[in-house]
Amino acid sequence: MNAFSSYEHDIHAVDAGYVRPLLAAVHLIVEKGRVAIVDSGSNASVPPLLKALTALGLSPDAVDYLILTHIHLDHAGGAGSLMRLLPNARLLAHPRGVAHMVDPSRLVAGVTAVYGSVAVSKLYGEILPIPERRIIPATHGLQVDLAGRELLCLDTPGHARHHISVLDGCSSSFFTGDIFGLSYRELDRDGRQFIFPTTTPVQFDPAAMHASIELLLSHDPQVMYLTHYSQVRDVAAKAARLHDLIDAHVGIARAAESAGSQRQAMIRAGLQELLLAETERFGCVLPAAQVLDIFATDLDLNAQGLDVWLDAQAG
Structure with a gap:
């Protein structure tokens, strides 16, 4: 493109x-x-x-x-x-x-x-x-x-x-x-x-x-x-996958809920694992390091957003 x-x-x-x-x-x-x-x-x-x-x-x-x-x-x-x-x-x-x-x-x-x-x-x-x-x-x-x-x-x-x-x-x-x-x-x-x-x-x-x-x-x-x-x-299939992945994000956040000062880092690590598993499932041919480089900022932001969301749920 x-x-x-x-x-x-x-x-x-x-x-x-x-x-x-x-x-x-x-x-x-x-x-x-x-x-x-x-x-x-x-x-x-x-x-x-x-x-x-x-x-x-x-x-x-x-x-x-x-x-x-x-x-x-x-x-x-x-x-x-x-x-x-x-x-x-x-x-x-x-x-x-x-x-x-x-x-x-x-x-x-x-x-x-x-x-x-x-x-x-x-x-x-x-x-x-x-x-x-x-x-x-x-x-x-x-x-x-x-x-x-x-x-x-x-x-x-x-x-x-x-x-x-x-x-x-x-x-x-x-x-x-x-x-x-x-x-x-x-x-x-x-x-x-x-x-x-x-x-x-x-x-x-x-x-x-x-x-x-x-x-x-x-x-x-x-x-x-x-x-x-x-x-x-292929909109319907992508929507179905998004629903599953949103739930997976929430599950990763919930699993880290009690991790204290390490919570955001734990969420970030879980999201990285999810991303690599999802790209493998999709059939992506890029090396894992390149995938992580493309999504580096997004993984940081997603982890921050989930951390903020957990705080909002607790409040």
């Missing part, structure tokens, strides 16, 4: 340029010369996005919507910078996320408290505010019209309480952010795509995640477009 890939129904994926190639995708939906962008990526995503528009023969004023699946900074950190370059665009975000787009200071402070100011500055740069008049709260069931092409926003918590998924009726596909897991293209095998959940802190909720996946399935989608990374098919 290249930095810019095109699919059927005029759907395109742009590599967001986040941390490493093929880690995060920004998607463009094009209809009759009008554009909806799903997720902004970070500020590093802005130049490749503008380049992709040019490659499609389009200009920034052709963009009608920038839709954020949620406001984690790898999905939304570049939204303020991008909106300043899209004169006709309206931003869609979950109602819980709107205030943070208008004033991102609390969002940045929260991320900085976890990762430190140097790391946040290096990864994301300056997070710019967006005028509230340009924002549409993406309430559950909101429909927007892209040159006659209907896009439906659904509330899909489980990864975050401010998470939406977007159904494109034209292609019978969902843009799922992080609720339908992770699927990195390096692990593709014989036309099949590997799938693994993401339990990133701080709002992982397994019951809500299961329910959100079932909500997506109820619309009989043919294709899912994940931020990490782009198109996956």
Whole structure:
């Protein structure tokens, strides 16, 4: 897969340029010369996005919507910078996320408290505010019209309480952010795509995640477009596997519940074992060390998220 890939129904994926190639995708939906962008990526995503528009023969004023699946900074950190370059665009975000787009200071402070100011500055740069008049709260069931092409926003918590998924009726596909897991293209095998959940802190909720996946399935989608990374098919089978793997994540967390200061490390070790067993079951041909390198940050984040979830259960 290249930095810019095109699919059927005029759907395109742009590599967001986040941390490493093929880690995060920004998607463009094009209809009759009008554009909806799903997720902004970070500020590093802005130049490749503008380049992709040019490659499609389009200009920034052709963009009608920038839709954020949620406001984690790898999905939304570049939204303020991008909106300043899209004169006709309206931003869609979950109602819980709107205030943070208008004033991102609390969002940045929260991320900085976890990762430190140097790391946040290096990864994301300056997070710019967006005028509230340009924002549409993406309430559950909101429909927007892209040159006659209907896009439906659904509330899909489980990864975050401010998470939406977007159904494109034209292609019978969902843009799922992080609720339908992770699927990195390096692990593709014989036309099949590997799938693994993401339990990133701080709002992982397994019951809500299961329910959100079932909500997506109820619309009989043919294709899912994940931020990490782009198109996956065989949706029902992947959903079934995600359900099993979510339960496995919870089981690993519960097994470490009484491990005290070693709890997160124990969870991380359990997740690593689960990942390697799952890639072996899938038939992945990559060496284990390469698989662990691809998923290194995700294993850390999943372990942190499960640790936070255990604390929330205890409270």
